[in-house]
Ligand SMILES: NC(=O)c1ccc[n+]([C@@H]2O[C@H](COP(=O)([O-])OP(=O)(O)OC[C@H]3O[C@@H](n4cnc5c(N)ncnc54)[C@H](O)[C@@H]3O)[C@@H](O)[C@H]2O)c1
């Protein structure tokens with residue numbers, strides 16, 4: 001099936017099916033050359049893709065995971081574009097997990113001030129989230145995704161067959177973003193996942209495919225309404241809703257030196273926000289328990305060392321939702337009802353964090 005994303009930069013399709021990669025040759029238009037930026041884990045796929053395209057393809061292998069999202073690797077990619085002679089009508093393809101698609105999208109956004117980009121996500125997380133919606137960029141030691149651009153792909157090819165080699169830990173990390181979409185917008189996702197947690201992780205199954213489709217649909221709807229994350233006002237939430245669990249999650253990633261999986265970090269972040277939401281927004285205790293049941297049941301972490309809170313709090317000050325000295329968090333007043341918490345009570349935040357350590 002396909003989901004159309006109506007973003008501010010024009011519509012494009014996200015194709016979700018086994019065999020979606022077969023669509024790639026038909027998407028290249030008049031490109032003379034292709035730069036295929038890929039993760040090491042999918043190098044054999046990259047070579048097979050390159051062999052199937054009837055024009056010169058430059059393979060650009062980047063480091064694994066968050067080690068790809070650095071200024072040094074970005075600069076190496078720009079030099080690879082120069083060496084390849086990539087011109088304005090040419091195409092950059094990003095093939096890999098969310099780290100690769102975030103980087104490759106930013107390369108496409110910045111090379112010659114923007115060339116066409118096709119995203120081929122190869123992890124659950126990248127299919128349901130990173131490759132859709134136009135956020136591209138890299139990290140700095142000071143914080144997650146601090147440098148980047150909003151830039152849309154020509155198309156996104158979610159070939160579910162590519163998940164056959166994905167380690168179970170990464171399948172589960174990707175499902176963290178799926179249940180996030182359930183918590184903020186689509187209760188059917190919560191029913192589907194809680195209906196059979198083990199079956200939810202079977203990437204060949206029908207339940208899994210529906211979870212992916214629904215998460216992409218949530219993202220497409222949110223992005224269509226607020227592409228540049230600019231329309232939250234007061235407690236009304238636009239695209240920032242997709243950041244549920246991310247303020248603490250990103251701080252954990254930076255604190256851990258980018259050694260944690262993104263999905264694992266936001267799992268802790270959502271467990272924290274569920275408790276903050278209970279204390280400041282009256283979120284039901286049953287909804288908090290559902291967070292623990294779903295995230296914990298998927299094998300995702302719910303805690304981070306208690307002593308780290310002061311450093312995590314300092315890192316949270318650089319969150320993109322912050323305004324001046326004011327921290328702004330995405331909370332839930334109920335399942336499916338995201339709310340912005342502006343300058344929340346600091347004692348509540350710390351107490352909720354300490355509660356996690358004892359969960
Ligand atoms: N732009 C956005 O809107 C957005 C949204 C969500 C997350 N993100 C970003 O995405 C990143 C996380 O993405 P991720 O979870 O995909 O991590 P990742 O890119 O590190 O991939 C996870 C691991 O899986 C390996 N891998 C990838 N595809 C594989 C395959 N088919 N078979 C075997 N191994 C494979 C990778 O090499 C890596 O080791 C974070 O940097 C996060 O900030 C961005």
Ligand SMILES: O=C(O)C(=O)C[C@@H](O)[C@H](O)[C@H](O)COP(=O)(O)O
Nearest residue numbers: 129133135144145239242243246320
């Ligand atoms: O697309 C969005 O908007 C999101 O917030 C999705 C998040 O899952 C994703 O991790 C995103 O990269 C976070 O963006 P950031 O602006 O907080 O860095």
Ligand SMILES: [Zn+2]
Nearest residue numbers: 129177262266
């Ligand atoms: Zn995320």
